[in-house]
Amino acid sequence: xxPAGARSASTASxxxxxxxxxxxxxxxxxxxxxxxxxxxxxxxxxxxxxxRNYGFSDATEIFIFIxxxxxxxxxxxxxxxxxxxxxxARILKRVWQIYVAHVFLFxxxxxxxxxxxxxxxxxxxxxxxxxxxxxxxxxxxxxxxxLLKFRPVNMDVLPLYIVLMFFLPPILWLMQRKADLTLALSxxxxxxxxxxxxxxxxxxxxxxxxxxxxxxxxxVFGAWCALxxxxxxxxxxxxxxxxxxxxxxxxxxxxxxxxxxxxxLNHYMPRIIEKWMYPIDKTNLDTLRFAHFLAxxxxxxxxxxKDWPGLKSPWLRPLILCGQHSLEIFCIGVFLAFAxxxxxxxxxGGAGIHFVISLSGIFIMSAAAWMFSWYKSVAGKGGSxxxxxxxxxxxxxxxx
Amino acid sequence: MKAIGRPILGLMMLVxxxxxxxxxxxxxxxxxxxxxxxxxxxxxxxxVASAVKAGGPLDILVVxxxxxxxxxxxxxxYPARLQDALREKLPGVTINVSVELAPRKTAAxxxxxxxxxxxxxKPTLVVWQTGTVDAIRSVDIDDFRGAVDAGVDALQKAGAxxxxxxxQYSPRTETMISPTSYIxxxxxxxxxxxxxxxxxxxxMHQWNESGEFDxxxxxxxxxxAKRVHDCLGRALxxxxxxxxxxxxxxxxxxx
Numbered sequence: 001x002x003p004a005g006a007r008s009a010s011t012a013s014x015x016x017x018x019x020x021x022x023x024x025x026x027x028x029x030x031x032x033x034x035x036x037x038x039x040x041x042x043x044x045x046x047x048x049x050x051x052r053n054y055g056f057s058d059a060t061e062i063f064i065f066i067x068x069x070x071x072x073x074x075x076x077x078x079x080x081x082x083x084x085x086x087x088x089a090r091i092l093k094r095v096w097q098i099y100v101a102h103v104f105l106f107x108x109x110x111x112x113x114x115x116x117x118x119x120x121x122x123x124x125x126x127x128x129x130x131x132x133x134x135x136x137x138x139x140x141x142x143x144x145x146x147l148l149k150f151r152p153v154n155m156d157v158l159p160l161y162i163v164l165m166f167f168l169p170p171i172l173w174l175m176q177r178k179a180d181l182t183l184a185l186s187x188x189x190x191x192x193x194x195x196x197x198x199x200x201x202x203x204x205x206x207x208x209x210x211x212x213x214x215x216x217x218x219x220v221f222g223a224w225c226a227l228x229x230x231x232x233x234x235x236x237x238x239x240x241x242x243x244x245x246x247x248x249x250x251x252x253x254x255x256x257x258x259x260x261x262x263x264x265l266n267h268y269m270p271r272i273i274e275k276w277m278y279p280i281d282k283t284n285l286d287t288l289r290f291a292h293f294l295a296x297x298x299x300x301x302x303x304x305x306k307d308w309p310g311l312k313s314p315w316l317r318p319l320i321l322c323g324q325h326s327l328e329i330f331c332i333g334v335f336l337a338f339a340x341x342x343x344x345x346x347x348x349g350g351a352g353i354h355f356v357i358s359l360s361g362i363f364i365m366s367a368a369a370w371m372f373s374w375y376k377s378v379a380g381k382g383g384s385x386x387x388x389x390x391x392x393x394x395x396x397x398x399x400x
Numbered sequence: 401m402k403a404i405g406r407p408i409l410g411l412m413m414l415v416x417x418x419x420x421x422x423x424x425x426x427x428x429x430x431x432x433x434x435x436x437x438x439x440x441x442x443x444x445x446x447x448v449a450s451a452v453k454a455g456g457p458l459d460i461l462v463v464x465x466x467x468x469x470x471x472x473x474x475x476x477x478y479p480a481r482l483q484d485a486l487r488e489k490l491p492g493v494t495i496n497v498s499v500e501l502a503p504r505k506t507a508a509x510x511x512x513x514x515x516x517x518x519x520x521x522k523p524t525l526v527v528w529q530t531g532t533v534d535a536i537r538s539v540d541i542d543d544f545r546g547a548v549d550a551g552v553d554a555l556q557k558a559g560a561x562x563x564x565x566x567x568q569y570s571p572r573t574e575t576m577i578s579p580t581s582y583i584x585x586x587x588x589x590x591x592x593x594x595x596x597x598x599x600x601x602x603x604m605h606q607w608n609e610s611g612e613f614d615x616x617x618x619x620x621x622x623x624x625a626k627r628v629h630d631c632l633g634r635a636l637x638x639x640x641x642x643x644x645x646x647x648x649x650x651x652x653x654x655x
Contacts, residue, residue, distance in 0.1 A: 003518045043605075113576060120572055124625035127466035128570045130504070131577050149524040153578045156469045197542075209578075247437055271591075278588050282581070285543065341575050345616060 022073075023311040023320055024168040024304060029066040030323030030369075033057035033333055038363055040154050040337035042344065044354035053261070055253035056280055056292040060157060061361035064215060065293065067161065067326070076172055078150040088169040101221045101331045106122055106145050109152050112338050120345070128283060134204070151202065154334060157210040163200075164219045172208035175227055176361025186220035189213060193284060207283070214284040218293070222233070237298055253292050318366035325372045329365050336361040405460035432631035433612065434603050439635060441643045442597035446560040448644040451524045456494030458486070460640075461521055461560075463510065464529030466503045474499075476626040479527075481633020482640075489641060489648045495584050498523075506616045507544055511551030520557035525640070526555050527602075531582045538578075545585040552593045561639065564590050564597045569604035571616045596643045598636055604628070 035050045036059045071091075079087035085105035117132040134141045134150075144150035148159045166391040192198060193214045199207035225233075236242055256277070259265045280286045310316060325334045340357040347353055408419040451458045462468055469477040483497035500517060502510050507530045518526060526549065534544045548564070555562045566583050583601055590597035608615045613628055641648065 040575075042574055109575075122572070122617075122619050123470060123472075124615070124628055125467075125568070125570050125624045126471055126578060127503075127532050128536070128568065128573045130466075130533075131573055152609065153574075153576055202538065204537065206540045274591065278591075279581070279584050280542075297585060324419075338575065345572065348625065 015016070024306060024308075025066050025070060026320040026323035027311065027316060028062055028300070028323065029070075030319035030321070030329075032059040032062040032066070033322050033326060033329050033365065034319070034362055036063065036157070037333035037337055037365065038358055040334065041340050041361070042354070044351060044358060046355070046358040048373050051296075053257060055250060055257060055296070056286070056289045057296065060210070061218060061285075061289065061293040063157065063326075063330075064160070064164070064218045065222040065297070066323075068164070068219035069226045070124060071168055071219075072172060072175065072223030072226040073166065076176065076223075079172055079176065084169070084173055087172070091165060091168050095162055098158055098165065101327060102148070102155070102162065103146065105155055105158070105331060105334050106152070107368050108335055108338055109155065110142075112342060113152075115342075116345070122269060136180070141203075147203075149201065149203040151209070154337065156332070159208065160210040160215055164216060167216075168223075170239060174182055175220075175223055179224055179227055179229060182324040183220060183224045186217050190285075199283075209283055211284050217285060217290065237301065237320065242298060243302065246298045249291065249295045250299070253288075253295075277333055280328075318362075318369065321369035321373055325369050328372060329369055332365055332368050333361070336364060415471045431612075432634050433610070434635050434638075435606065438599055438603050438606065439642055441639075443590070443594045443596040443643060445525060445561045445563070445596065445640065445644040447524050447559075448640065449646060452490060452493055452644065452646050457519070458490075458493055458495045458525070459523040460486075460495070460497045460525045460527060461517070461523035462497060462527045462529065463514065463517065464499070464501065465505060465510075465533050466501070466528075467532055468499065468529045468565075469501060470622055470625045470629060473482060473622050473626060476622075476629055478629040478633040478636060481630050482527075482636050483633075485634045485637035486640070488556070489637060490646070504533055506537065506539055506547070507531065507551060508539070508547035511547045511554065514551050515554035515558050518555055518560050520550070523560055525563065526559040527563045527565060527598075527636070528552070528555070531579070531586055532567040535567060535579045536576050541581050541585055543583060545589060548586055548589045552589060552595055556593065556595075562593070562595045563636075563643070564595060565636075566597065566599060566601050566647045567620045569601045569608060569615065571608065596639070598639050600632065601636060602631070607631070 038046045038051065039050050039059065041047070047053070050059065078090055094290055112130060114135060117129075117135055120129075141150055148162065171182060174185075190213070193211065196211045199211050200213075202208050221229075234399055255265075256269070260267050277288065280288050282289065311320070324395050340361060343357060344353065368400075411465050448458060460482070462482075468479060476478070477499075484494060484495075486495045504623045510528075510530060514526070518571070524651070530548065530551075531544075534547075542627070551561055564586055566586050567579050570577070573604075579601065583599075587597055589595075604613075604615065607613045607628075612631075613624065616627075
């Protein structure tokens with residue numbers, strides 16, 4: 001979440017890059033991963049710390065934006081250094097990794113629900129158990145899953161990410177030539193999506209939960225910021241007017257979310273605003289959500305300067321490490337969420353156990369991230385690494 | 401996940417857990433406590449109010465999918481419990497609750513027949529429970545909203561009061577069925593038509609959080625289902641009298 005503002009000229013422009021990682025990106029991507037994990041568990045005490053309870057946007061926005069940012073940053077440099085073809089090949093390799101990760105998660109999901117189907121019985125939920133009907137025709141379901149059309153709950157982010165990354169090469173190519181034009185095209189596609197209801201079909205019914213035609217806006221916007229847009233926006237971002245607008249909007253969003261949780265407050269929300277505002281559409285990245293993310297990001301870069309000493313503090317280290325290995329940690333997070341559901345099912349769902357599961361999940365994610373980093377550094381030292389550029393890019397492209 | 405739980409509640413639960421409150425006896429009589437805000441609505445059931453004032457008959461038709469019944473124990477499902485609770489609350493008023501089940505039907509499939517159903521049965525109030533099948537099949541959310549909208553419209557045109565009921569809170573299937581956007585959209589339609597919405601999801605969630613019921617566990621008999629439906633029926637009866645602004649005490653004085 002660091003568009004611009006505070007980011008100083010040097011890191012924002014591509015060529016100079018590579019010297020130092022933007023730790024704020026890692027920090028917030030790590031945070032997004034933690035929040036996604038917590039949000040995937042059944043609601044518990046921790047859920048109240050996730051940002052979706054305090055405004056319109058949530059961790060997904062952060063994740064997609066930062067992914068766009070880092071992908072453009074890393075592969076943009078590769079494209080300048082090694083040319084379009086090589087960069088494209090590297091991006092596609094990354095796409096393949098994400099795809100494999102998705103299929104891996106789907107397998108775990110299958111295992112989990114097959115277990116539930118055979119062990120859970122409760123006449124109260126006869127109807128809800130109908131969801132398991134698809135187990136009766138694995139031939140169709142599994143093929144649809146491989147085609148990314150059948151995506152169980154909580155498994156919507158990776159397919160979106162796959163599609164966005166797949167189209168990154170042409171986006172990057174154009175962006176390095178006409179950055180503003182690319183962003184304008186992206187906005188146009190977003191507008192067309194809303195106008196004509198563009199969507200990707202899902203199996204067995206409906207459409208993709210995260211509509212790529214709409215969500216590409218965040219991704220491309222992230223890329224645009226990475227390739228110099230952030231620098232150019234810094235004047236707007238540092239103006240006090242922006243600050244106040246953002247703060248006011250965040251307050252409004254906070255109040256609105258408050259009315260969801262404290263229905264008594266609903267009386268103070270004018271009906272006209274309600275009618276205009278609802279429903280807030282997550283599938284198509286509602287403008288209210290996008291604006292909320294922008295406001296949040298603008299405030300964050302202002303409050304948290306790039307050289308904030310806290311970024312080096314050991315307390316934030318786990319977050320940053322998680323952010324640096326986002327794909328792996330994302331998968332572990334989804335897996336742990338499944339495992340958490342499983343434990344809760346077996347042990348009974350007390351608030352205490354809930355709390356312990358959330359905490360240990362976060363701990364495991366951090367430990368895994370630390371291990372990945374350790375391995376990377378050891379492997380990097382040991383081998384006769386002839387192509388440091390590549391290795392480094394992959395690390396940073398962890399984001400991708 | 402709008403409208404469910406609050407941080408304070410979570411804290412209380414944590415304290416409660418350490419105090420050993422989770423050792424609640426399984427079959428203890430349930431008091432079915434529901435926070436007041438979940439049982440009130442700004443919308444008004446005008447026809448129900450006048451029917452009760454006139455001493456009846458108050459004919460209620462419950463239209464719903466499988467979760468509006470208990471297989472093998474229909475007499476203990478929430479519609480029957482609603483009838484009992486209302487008769488107890490409003491003695492002297494003729495009250496009949498009938499059920500029209502449409503298993504495996506989406507909102508759109510149900511909405512089509514609602515107008516005719518009301519023409520034929522002439523109920524004072526239609527309680528429409530929907531959303532579960534749509535969430536299971538992940539029906540397009542705009543289509544779902546349109547269908548609920550059309551259904552409520554048809555019911556109102558046919559001259560009945562309407563109460564909407566959303567889906568059950570089902571923690572076991574949380575990783576597989578995502579009800580949030582369907583719940584939100586039902587709320588939107590309810591607001592637009594000024595129709596009260598009985599938030600079954602939030603109420604059951606509340607019971608699960610407070611330890612009233614453990615909805616997570618596997619159970620073999622229908623005992624738990626019966627107790628949950630009993631509580632739902634009673635909560636629904638309070639919701640109906642409340643949104644019709646009926647005060648049972650007044651009623652008794654009149655008679």
